[in-house]
Amino acid sequence: MSNQAVFLDRDGTVNEEMGYINHPDRFIILPQVPEAIRLLKKNNFKVILVSNQAGVAKGYFPIELIEEIHQILQERLRKEDATLDAIYYCPHHPQGSVSLYKKDCSCRKPKPGLIYKAQKDFNLAVNKSYVVGDRFKDIELAHNVGAKGILILTGYGKGELRYIAPNHPLKPHFIAQNLYQAAQWIIKDAYSDR
Numbered sequence: 001m002s003n004q005a006v007f008l009d010r011d012g013t014v015n016e017e018m019g020y021i022n023h024p025d026r027f028i029i030l031p032q033v034p035e036a037i038r039l040l041k042k043n044n045f046k047v048i049l050v051s052n053q054a055g056v057a058k059g060y061f062p063i064e065l066i067e068e069i070h071q072i073l074q075e076r077l078r079k080e081d082a083t084l085d086a087i088y089y090c091p092h093h094p095q096g097s098v099s100l101y102k103k104d105c106s107c108r109k110p111k112p113g114l115i116y117k118a119q120k121d122f123n124l125a126v127n128k129s130y131v132v133g134d135r136f137k138d139i140e141l142a143h144n145v146g147a148k149g150i151l152i153l154t155g156y157g158k159g160e161l162r163y164i165a166p167n168h169p170l171k172p173h174f175i176a177q178n179l180y181q182a183a184q185w186i187i188k189d190a191y192s193d194r
């Protein structure tokens with residue numbers, strides 16, 4: 001039971017989508033996100049962030065900024081008893097300008113590298129796990145690892161639903177208004193299986 005995970009996208013899912021988060025002041029946690037994470041943790045899910053941060057490869061900000069922002073995130077969540085179990089991110093991009101991170105890696109979503117790393121670290125049953133995000137990239141990621149994908153309508157979600165969904169071969173398992181609603185659905189869905 002505790003080897004089930006909910007993988008959360010970051011920008012547009014946990015915090016407001018504003019393009020590249022190149023300064024802590026642009027990092028604004030969305031409403032009810034701590035409550036959603038706490039609810040999932042109470043129900044024995046591992047809650048793990050998986051994020052593409054190509055701004056590093058593109059030279060928009062240093063990798064240290066990502067660490068700083070994730071520290072801020074975890075501190076705020078800790079106060080609400082909603083600490084994330086882990087955070088994984090991909091700093092790479094195939095067309096990057098920073099040679100260290102210019103790479104056609106295996107961890108840039110929707111490639112499964114970040115989730116496979118988490119699977120190893122936590123011994124997770126990925127096929128009983130969930131991916132939540134505001135883009136079809138996250139739904140593709142879920143599909144690629146055999147998890148269930150939930151599209152949420154924060155961030156790019158509404159636009160993805162309107163313009164991408166009609167021509168996309170994949171269908172989300174559920175579409176939620178926000179992370180809290182996604183968490184409620186996940187718990188119901190998982191219990192019907194457990």
Ligand SMILES: [Mg+2]
Pocket residue numbers: 009010011012013133134135155
């Ligand atoms: Mg996103």
Ligand SMILES: [Zn+2]
Pocket residue numbers: 089090091092105106107108
């Ligand atoms: Zn990568």
